[in-house]
Amino acid sequence: MNKNKYLLLGSSLGVLALLIVAAAQEGFREWRVIQRATQSDEGPLGVRLRQVVSPGLGTSDRCVSCHVGMDPNEQGVRGGRLMIQHADVVHDTSEFGCTICHSGQGLATEKLDAHGEVRFWPEPMIPLQFSQAGCGTCHASLGMPGLEAFRQARGAFERLDCLACHRVDGRGGTMRPDGFGMEGPDLSRAALSGYDPDWYSKHLLEWEKAESGSWKAAFAPIGEQDLRLISTYLSTRIGAAKLAEAKVHFLSNGCLGCHRVSGFGGDEGPDLTRAGEKDPGQVSFAQVQGKHTLANWFSEHFRSPASLVADSLMPAVDVSDEEIELLTMYTLSLRRRELPGTYVSKERMRVEKLEEREFASDGQTVFSAVCAGCHGKKGEGKQAPGRQVFPAIANPDFLALASDEFILETITQGRPGRKMPSWGTKEAGLKKYEISRAAEYLRKMGGVEFRTDPKTRRWLSGNSAEGKRLFASACSTCHGAEGEGKEGPALNNKALLAIATDTYLVETISGGRRRTLMEGFLTPSMARPTLSPAEIEDVVAYIRSWEGVEK
Numbered sequence: 001m002n003k004n005k006y007l008l009l010g011s012s013l014g015v016l017a018l019l020i021v022a023a024a025q026e027g028f029r030e031w032r033v034i035q036r037a038t039q040s041d042e043g044p045l046g047v048r049l050r051q052v053v054s055p056g057l058g059t060s061d062r063c064v065s066c067h068v069g070m071d072p073n074e075q076g077v078r079g080g081r082l083m084i085q086h087a088d089v090v091h092d093t094s095e096f097g098c099t100i101c102h103s104g105q106g107l108a109t110e111k112l113d114a115h116g117e118v119r120f121w122p123e124p125m126i127p128l129q130f131s132q133a134g135c136g137t138c139h140a141s142l143g144m145p146g147l148e149a150f151r152q153a154r155g156a157f158e159r160l161d162c163l164a165c166h167r168v169d170g171r172g173g174t175m176r177p178d179g180f181g182m183e184g185p186d187l188s189r190a191a192l193s194g195y196d197p198d199w200y201s202k203h204l205l206e207w208e209k210a211e212s213g214s215w216k217a218a219f220a221p222i223g224e225q226d227l228r229l230i231s232t233y234l235s236t237r238i239g240a241a242k243l244a245e246a247k248v249h250f251l252s253n254g255c256l257g258c259h260r261v262s263g264f265g266g267d268e269g270p271d272l273t274r275a276g277e278k279d280p281g282q283v284s285f286a287q288v289q290g291k292h293t294l295a296n297w298f299s300e301h302f303r304s305p306a307s308l309v310a311d312s313l314m315p316a317v318d319v320s321d322e323e324i325e326l327l328t329m330y331t332l333s334l335r336r337r338e339l340p341g342t343y344v345s346k347e348r349m350r351v352e353k354l355e356e357r358e359f360a361s362d363g364q365t366v367f368s369a370v371c372a373g374c375h376g377k378k379g380e381g382k383q384a385p386g387r388q389v390f391p392a393i394a395n396p397d398f399l400a401l402a403s404d405e406f407i408l409e410t411i412t413q414g415r416p417g418r419k420m421p422s423w424g425t426k427e428a429g430l431k432k433y434e435i436s437r438a439a440e441y442l443r444k445m446g447g448v449e450f451r452t453d454p455k456t457r458r459w460l461s462g463n464s465a466e467g468k469r470l471f472a473s474a475c476s477t478c479h480g481a482e483g484e485g486k487e488g489p490a491l492n493n494k495a496l497l498a499i500a501t502d503t504y505l506v507e508t509i510s511g512g513r514r515r516t517l518m519e520g521f522l523t524p525s526m527a528r529p530t531l532s533p534a535e536i537e538d539v540v541a542y543i544r545s546w547e548g549v550e551k
Contacts, residue, residue: 031065031109034082038068041076049109050074052097056340061097061106063114070098090192090239100337101134102126122279126332127295129325132243136276136333138343140262140351141191141238145360146368147252149232150245156229162187164218169241189239192347200227232360246330249323251359254373258314261334262351262358264428266370266421269314276335284308298328315382363441366434371442374419379445381516383487388419391489397513399448401504407439409499416495418485457501460537467535467542474529475539478517483546487517497547505540506533 031049038045050071051062064071069083072094077083086093091101099106104125108114116124126133145153157163163172165184173183187195196202200222207219222230236244255261258269265272278294285292287307288300297308302324305314317327350356359369368377371393376382379394392398402410412424412435423430430438443449472481479485483492490496510533512520521531531539 029109030111034066034079035068038077038079038083040074040078045074045077052094054095054097054100056095056343057097057100059097059099059106061099062109063098063102063104063106065109066111066114090189099123100137102131103134120281122281123277124280124294127293130295130329130332132240133246133276133329133332133335135238135240135243137335137337138339138348139192139238139345140348140358141236141244141247142347142350142356142358143235143360144244144247144251144358144365145232145236145362146365147248148368149360149362149364150236150248153229153233153236156226157233160220160222160226160230161218162230164214168237187234187237188241190234190237192238195234235360242326243329243333246326246333247358249319249326250330251365251369252372252377253317253319253327254369254371254375254377256359256369257371257373260428263355264357267426267428268419272331272334274334274336276332295328295332298331299324302327361431361434361437363437363439363444366430366438367441367445370423370430371438379442388485389487389489390419392513392516393442394446395513395516396446396448397508397511399443399446400451401507403450403453404439404443406499406504407442408435410495411435411439413495413499415490415493417493418490453501453503455501455503460502460506460540462534462537462539462541464538464541464545467538467540468545470531470535470539471542474521474531483543491543492546494547497544502540502544505543506536509536509539 032047035045035047045068049062050064050068050073051060052064052072053060064074067082068074068079069077070086070093072092097106098104102125103123104116105113105121105123112118113121114125144150157168162168165173167173167184167186167188169188173186185195203219204221206215207221210216236248238244255272256265258266260266260271261273263273276294278297280292280294280297283294283297285297287304288296290296301308302317302319304316305312317324319327351358359365367379371379374382374390375393376390379392381392381395382390410420411430412422414420414422414426416422421429424432424435471483475488475491477486478488479491484490485492508518509531510520510522512518512523519525519528521528521536522533524530
């Protein structure tokens with residue numbers, strides 16, 4: 001009997017000790033310690049579990065238990081970094097909460113758990129330096145330009161002194177020491193909230209009426225080109241300046257030539273529409289230095305794709321570390337969350353339902369977004385060991401021989417069997433006017449007009465059998481024994497042969513392409529045979545045999 005009493009007493013004391021330890025641990029939880037050290041305008045802050053509940057989104061976020069300053073119901077709290085208030089955003093934080101934008105574990109109260117920095121949690125919090133990437137969960141920015149167009153537009157906005165009166169992303173819109181300037185509307189969110197389309201005529205009227213002051217000093221009539229540039233710049237003001245810059249850089253590296261985003265792009269690489277939601281637990285960090293975060297994985301992937309993804313055909317992105325960081329931010333922003341209709345942004349609806357473009361439709365932006373990844377930012381072509389060569393399409397020797405019809409048809413029909421898709425007929429391809437503008441930009445970038453050909457499309461009559469022998473000895477090393485392409489482009493391609501004239505083929509073989517491995521065969525060389533004009537026609541006759549046309 002006494003043994004049972006002692007056993008009961010011992011177990012009771014043990015349970016009591018456990019309860020005391022548990023109570024002590026609970027009392028010293030980080031969120032409680034933070035709240036006890038926090039003061040408000042009304043005195044010490046009440047210590048309690050705080051959360052933002054959003055019935056519409058089905059979320060309960062307890063992040064404000066530590067980040068008390070972010071709690072929409074708490075005003076005038078003072079303390080350290082955790083007490084700062086949320087930055088001004090387009091949303092009511094009391095309705096949207098935290099994890100819809102920042103990810104993480106909303107119900108957790110321990111730091112590592114709440115930030116999602118634990119094993120097997122698929123949605124870790126977006127790192128602080130990339131926090132604007134969370135905007136991609138709901139928003140889409142329409143008509144964004146490429147890098148060069150963006151720089152021109154931003155330069156025009158600053159050159160015309162618009163910052164004298166308007167605040168943009170924390171700059172401008174304040175009275176200057178010389179007395180000029182005024183508080184005009186903040187344009188940081190002009191692309192989201194819109195702006196007066198008649199602003200210029202109204203500004204011009206104020207300038208004409210004014211005799212002195214800011215209207216005369218900071219404003220003057222603006223030309224049509226600069227007006228277009230200002231409009232372009234305002235289309236990039238989405239309330240998240242860093243994310244806008246990141247997207248601009250993405251659109252300048254030709255990524256859409258191989259990857260789809262929001263239903264548009266190439267098919268060579270994975271669809272990136274939801275790449276920012278990649279589960280860190282499903283990727284290998286064996287070759288990634290630093291913390292095992294998705295951001296670090298993306299950064300390293302841009303630098304060396306093949307080291308992270310076996311058999312990857314993606315070339316390393318040859319840009320600065322700063323641009324790698326911007327590309328990482330944009331990739332993290334590629335996320336989609338299924339939301340009730342009332343929460344879906346207007347621009348996201350326009351992309352998904354009306355198939356509006358997230359990139360501008362000028363030729364420079366289309367070329368940069370779609371073509372530059374394979375053909376180079378200046379159309380200089382690309383070549384990597386063991387990989388398919390991509391022609392230098394801005395080469396003056398090519399542009400002199402390629403008619404506008406040739407270029408348009410090449411973009412439209414592509415090259416079957418090669419990496420070049422049929423952009424004019426494929427699903428998720430380019431529209432006819434986008435193809436035309438890209439072709440116009442290519443011609444302008446190369447600075448060479450088509451050399452008019454007085455001859456018919458098919459005029460030569462060479463010896464195909466003799467051409468086969470000459471092709472094997474002079475051409476097959478680069479173009480393949482059957483014209484399938486090696487170091488040089490594939491010539492045995494019906495799409496190419498259907499639009500290439502005999503003059504185009506003869507002149508290309510005769511004169512070559514400067515700054516490439518293709519030297520003209522009419523020019524004597526110690527490294528390869530020289531061909532006569534008649535022999536070149538024989539080679540072309542043999543090339544023509546691949547399309548089933550009898551010569």
